[in-house]
Amino acid sequence: MFDSKSSLVMLGAPAELFSRAHIGDVRTTRLIKNPSHPSLYFVALRGITVGTTRIPVPESRLRSSTIIDSGASITTLPEDVYEAVKAEFVAQVGLPAGGVEGSALDLCFALPVTALWRRPAVPALTLHLDGADWELPRANYVFEDYGARVMCVVLDAAPGDQTVIGNYQQQNTHVVYDLDNDVLSFAPAHCDKLAASL
Numbered sequence: 001m002f003d004s005k006s007s008l009v010m011l012g013a014p015a016e017l018f019s020r021a022h023i024g025d026v027r028t029t030r031l032i033k034n035p036s037h038p039s040l041y042f043v044a045l046r047g048i049t050v051g052t053t054r055i056p057v058p059e060s061r062l063r064s065s066t067i068i069d070s071g072a073s074i075t076t077l078p079e080d081v082y083e084a085v086k087a088e089f090v091a092q093v094g095l096p097a098g099g100v101e102g103s104a105l106d107l108c109f110a111l112p113v114t115a116l117w118r119r120p121a122v123p124a125l126t127l128h129l130d131g132a133d134w135e136l137p138r139a140n141y142v143f144e145d146y147g148a149r150v151m152c153v154v155l156d157a158a159p160g161d162q163t164v165i166g167n168y169q170q171q172n173t174h175v176v177y178d179l180d181n182d183v184l185s186f187a188p189a190h191c192d193k194l195a196a197s198l
Contacts, residue, residue, distance in 0.1 A: 024188035027132035031182040040067050041177060043184060044130035045163055048081070050088040051123030057081050065161050068184065070175075072166035074154050075141075082157035089153050092123040105143070108152040116146060122153075127165065137188065140169050 032042040045066040048055045077085065086107050090097045095109040111120065125141045127134040144151045154168050176185040 026185050026187040027129075027134065028183050028185045029129040029132040031177065031179070031184050033182065040069070041184070042066060043068050043165070045127060045165075046130060047128040048077075048085055049124070049126040049128065050085060051092050053088050053092075053123075054128075055081070055084045055088060057084065066163040066165065068165045068170075068175075070167050070170060072164045074156055074166040074168045076156045076158035076162070076164045076166070078161050078163065079157040079159065081163070082155065085155065086153075089123065093120070095120060095151075103152065104156065105152040105154065107155060108150050111144070111146065111149040111151055113149075119144070120151065122151070125153075127169075132186075134186065136169055137172070140171050140173075 029043050032044060034040065034042050043066050046059045047057060076082075089107060093109055095111070097107070097109050109120070122138060122142050125136045127136070141154050142151060143154050158164070170186075172189055172191050174185075174187050174189045174191075178185065
C-alpha cells in the first residue's frame with residue numbers, strides 16, 4: 001500500500017496463472033453463504049495468534065461474522081478482540097506504545113535510534129481459518145516510518161461483532177474465490193511480478 005511498486009488486479013484469471021505465479025503453499029478454507037448478505041464473502045475465523053500466544057477468544061464469536069473484503073482497507077476486529085490482540089502486541093514488542101497524532105491507528109510503537117540499522121522484532125500474526133492458518137508476512141500487518149521513528153500494527157477496532165479481513169492484510173497474496181465449490185484459496189505471491197508472468 002505504501003510501496004512505489006504496482007501490480008495488476010486480475011478477475012477470472014486462468015488457473016495456470018495462479019499455480020505458476022505464487023511463491024508458497026496454497027491454503028484453502030470454506031466460504032460461508034449468508035442469505036442476509038449474498039454479496040459478501042464469509043469465512044470461519046477460529047482464532048488469532050500473536051507470536052506464540054493464541055488469543056483466548058471464543059471461536060463462535062469469530063466464526064459466524066468474518067468477512068474477507070478486498071474493498072476494505074484494513075482488518076477490523078470487534079473491540080474486545082482488538083483490545084486482547086493489542087495487549088499481546090504491547091507485551092511482546094517491548095517498545096513504548098501509543099497512538100500517533102493524525103493517524104487512525106492506535107497500536108503504534110516509538111522506534112529507538114537503533115531501528116535505523118536494525119529493525120525491531122515484531123511477533124508473527126496468524127489468522128486461524130477453518131482448515132487453514134493464514135500466517136501474515138510482516139509487511140501485511142506492520143507499517144514502519146523510520147523518518148518519524150514510529151511503527152504501527154495495521155489493525156483497528158470496530159463496534160459490534162463483525163470482523164473484516166481487509167486488503168492491507170491481503171497484499172502480495174493470490175486469492176481465489178471458487179463460488180461453485182464454496183472454497184477460498186490463498187497463497188503468498190510477488191504481485192508486482194504478475195505482469196511479467198502473463
